[in-house]
Amino acid sequence: MTILVTGGAGFIGSNFVLDWLADPAAEPVVNLDALTYAGNRANLASLEGDARHHFVHGDIGDRARVDQLLATHRPRAIVHFAAESHVDRSIHGPGAFMKTNVEGTFTLLEAARAFWGTLEGDEKAAFRFHHVSTDEVYGSLKPSDPPFAETNPYEPNSPYSASKAASDHLVRAWHHTYGLPVLTTNCSNNYGPYHFPEKLIPLMIVNALAGKPLPVYGDGQQIRDWLYVKDHCSGIRAVLAGGRLGETYNIGGWNEKANLDIVQTVCALLDELRPDPAGPYSRLITYVTDRPGHDRRYAIDARKIERELGWRPAETFETGIRKTVQWYLDHPDWVADVQSGAYKDWVGQHYGAR
Ligand code: NAD
Ligand code: DAU
Numbered sequence: 001m002t003i004l005v006t007g008g009a010g011f012i013g014s015n016f017v018l019d020w021l022a023d024p025a026a027e028p029v030v031n032l033d034a035l036t037y038a039g040n041r042a043n044l045a046s047l048e049g050d051a052r053h054h055f056v057h058g059d060i061g062d063r064a065r066v067d068q069l070l071a072t073h074r075p076r077a078i079v080h081f082a083a084e085s086h087v088d089r090s091i092h093g094p095g096a097f098m099k100t101n102v103e104g105t106f107t108l109l110e111a112a113r114a115f116w117g118t119l120e121g122d123e124k125a126a127f128r129f130h131h132v133s134t135d136e137v138y139g140s141l142k143p144s145d146p147p148f149a150e151t152n153p154y155e156p157n158s159p160y161s162a163s164k165a166a167s168d169h170l171v172r173a174w175h176h177t178y179g180l181p182v183l184t185t186n187c188s189n190n191y192g193p194y195h196f197p198e199k200l201i202p203l204m205i206v207n208a209l210a211g212k213p214l215p216v217y218g219d220g221q222q223i224r225d226w227l228y229v230k231d232h233c234s235g236i237r238a239v240l241a242g243g244r245l246g247e248t249y250n251i252g253g254w255n256e257k258a259n260l261d262i263v264q265t266v267c268a269l270l271d272e273l274r275p276d277p278a279g280p281y282s283r284l285i286t287y288v289t290d291r292p293g294h295d296r297r298y299a300i301d302a303r304k305i306e307r308e309l310g311w312r313p314a315e316t317f318e319t320g321i322r323k324t325v326q327w328y329l330d331h332p333d334w335v336a337d338v339q340s341g342a343y344k345d346w347v348g349q350h351y352g353a354r
């Protein structure tokens with residue numbers, strides 16, 4: 001038995017693969033990743049020589065390649081992380097988001113449907129297509145709104161969230177029409193090791209350590225619900241193991257925080273762990289032009305996954321953020337590596353004009 005993971009060289013996918021294979025009894029992983037700017041084989045370096053991890057450099061939109069992988073490895077599940085994931089990049093260039101998140105998911109679903117159609121008996125009954133999605137599909141909450149439940153209407157506001165919403169609809173339809181055994185999880189903002197420093201928390205850590213400005217969009221009062229990435233991975237494992245077919249499960253950290261509070265927390269931890277003789281890191285906070293169409297607040301109601309599957313996050317924000325800041329301090333080579341090359345072009349293009 002094997003599982004096929006897509007996007008397993010990215011932030012969440014690589015954490016998922018590492019956590020999965022930390023169990024000596026775990027099924028082997030075939031890891032299909034196109035190695036875009038966000039994919040990084042260094043995340044998986046500790047699996048070098050581990051025969052249970054089979055890395056494949058390829059695109060989910062390549063139907064022949066996906067068909068061949070499914071026929072060869074006969075996975076009992078597909079866990080689909082591969083996506084373009086950064087909202088700001090989707091505003092600069094939405095095309096890649098439509099290509100991978102919508103067309104790529106369509107191709108993967110069609111390949112999965114064809115493969116599943118060849119299975120019989122227990123193998124057919126055990127097969128799962130697990131789609132990893134986001135809370136951004138539900139749109140933006142007002143301060144007094146209850147957190148997003150699975151029953152909230154879809155109201156995506158960015159090209160990224162629209163592309164993820166489209167992919168969720170495809171997954172739902174492939175279950176409803178063809179009976180494909182699907183599961184969907186919609187998750188809040190992750191943070192933790194191997195997070196690419198285009199996203200808020202790692203960007204603030206690496207910029208602070210380099211003495212660079214800490215760019216806060218607008219008034220910094222936008223709210224996100226932060227989830228430690230390893231808790232997200234355990235939530236996915238719980239849904240994969242026991243989720244009801246065709247259902248969606250929201251996964252969140254019960255940690256609503258304003259962006260400015262997040263940045264100040266990162267600064268305070270760095271002041272403690274790596275004090276800067278020039279003064280507190282918060283001196284670097286710089287307000288910049290807001291993100292167009294910026295969603296004001298996300299928050300997840302994670303009671304369904306707790307009620308049905310007994311899942312709750314293990315980390316509080318305080319424990320998770322301390323581990324995260326320490327991880328970045330302990331991995332300067334990883335940080336230097338991901339900041340080389342095209343990363344500089346992105347930072348120049350995106351922040352240069354703000
Ligand atoms: P990421 O950008 O760090 O990684 C994406 C990975 O997918 C990379 O390894 C990339 O090389 C790969 N990839 C991209 N296009 C591909 C293609 N066409 N074929 C194969 N591989 C391809 O993303 P992430 O933050 O790890 O997010 C993973 C998934 O979780 C995404 O589907 C995202 O929408 C979802 N999600 C992320 C968050 C978050 O906070 N990061 C929260 C909720 C949901
Ligand atoms: O909610 C889940 C989503 O969380 C995922 O689906 C996305 O893949 C993931 O990227 C994330 O989206 P956000 O847009 O919330 O994350 P980001 O880290 O880009 O931004 C978090 C908040 O911080 C957001 O309100 C914008 C703000 N921000 C971000 C950056 C990069 C800043 O103020 N300054 C910045 O430089």
